[in-house]
Amino acid sequence: MNNPSAPKKITWIIGLICGILGIIGHFAHIQILSENSFTLLLIGFVVLAIGTTVKGV
Known part of the structure; x- marks a missing residue:
């Protein structure tokens, strides 16, 4: 199994935005x-x- 590493900044921002939009939608x-709140949070x-x-x- 690979050791976890920090994602690139753009990957982190995309994941964070999708998660925040999913929470707001809920x-x-x-x-x-x-x-689409659950889908956004899952993505x-x-x-x-x-x-x-x-x-x-």
């Missing part, structure tokens, strides 16, 4: 965000997980 009623988590496991992403 608590606030913004139609497009509310409909943010997956992007951060891939960024820490794959070197150079």
Whole structure:
């Protein structure tokens, strides 16, 4: 198993933005965000997980 590494800054920002939009969509009623809040949160988590496991992403 690979040792975890820090993701690139852009990968971290994309994951963070997706996660924040997913949380906002869960608590606030913004139609497009509310409909896709779980998907956005999942995408943010997956992007951060891939960024820490794959070197150079």
